[in-house]
Amino acid sequence: MRIHGWELGAVPGLLQTESYAEAVIRARHPSENASVVDRIVTARMERQDLLNADKPMLWHTVHEGVLRHQVGGRAVMSEQLNKLIGLRRTVPLTWDDRLKHVTVVRINAITVPADSGDELARRFAARAGAVDNQDGFEGFELLKPTDDRTTWLVVTRWRDEAAFQAWLNSPAFGHGHRSAAERAGGQAPPPVGVSSELWSYEIAGGSSG
Numbered sequence: 001m002r003i004h005g006w007e008l009g010a011v012p013g014l015l016q017t018e019s020y021a022e023a024v025i026r027a028r029h030p031s032e033n034a035s036v037v038d039r040i041v042t043a044r045m046e047r048q049d050l051l052n053a054d055k056p057m058l059w060h061t062v063h064e065g066v067l068r069h070q071v072g073g074r075a076v077m078s079e080q081l082n083k084l085i086g087l088r089r090t091v092p093l094t095w096d097d098r099l100k101h102v103t104v105v106r107i108n109a110i111t112v113p114a115d116s117g118d119e120l121a122r123r124f125a126a127r128a129g130a131v132d133n134q135d136g137f138e139g140f141e142l143l144k145p146t147d148d149r150t151t152w153l154v155v156t157r158w159r160d161e162a163a164f165q166a167w168l169n170s171p172a173f174g175h176g177h178r179s180a181a182e183r184a185g186g187q188a189p190p191p192v193g194v195s196s197e198l199w200s201y202e203i204a205g206g207s208s209g
Helices: 018-028 034-047 049-054 065-070 074-086 095-101 117-124 163-169 171-176
Strands: 002-008 056-062 102-111 137-143 152-157 195-199
Touching: 018 034, 018 074, 034 049, 056 065, 065 102, 102 163, 117 137, 117 152, 152 163, 163 171
Parallel strands: 002 056
Antiparallel strands: 102 152, 102 195, 137 152
């Protein structure tokens, strides 16, 4: 079994701690009484049993802003980050070290004409693997909209900010963004996207707990 997903707003439910889940649910349902919130939290925690029972392959992409924004206070977020880190390592980290070891995510949002999405996908497929050997590179996904939007998301994951910046300023960046025709000495094809922007977040508020 494989479970795939990506999140812009919160840690995925299957990976949440009980305290983090309660804070998220209370924020989303502020008018609900405590017993209703408790039932939702209990159901969410019970759903996590499938991770132990079926042992699925779990692949979640989480935006950097999710990891940097404190939910429920410092202690709640510390516990949540430790749980995420614990999926990959068992050595406890100090609070100052935690964010240093969390994967950095960069999302390039590319808006294309309604009939040009397939061409964008084809061009990315043609240069697949161009970044794979870059130091600190951890993964890539091209996300296709499933509604009437025309913005595609190019999601890359990096070991840390330094690794991303090193790639951005390296010859490999230019090579990876050249088309197959250009690498063969030909002319560059016209751009597919009509606009693009790189999404990045910093903490704008929170609580020290």
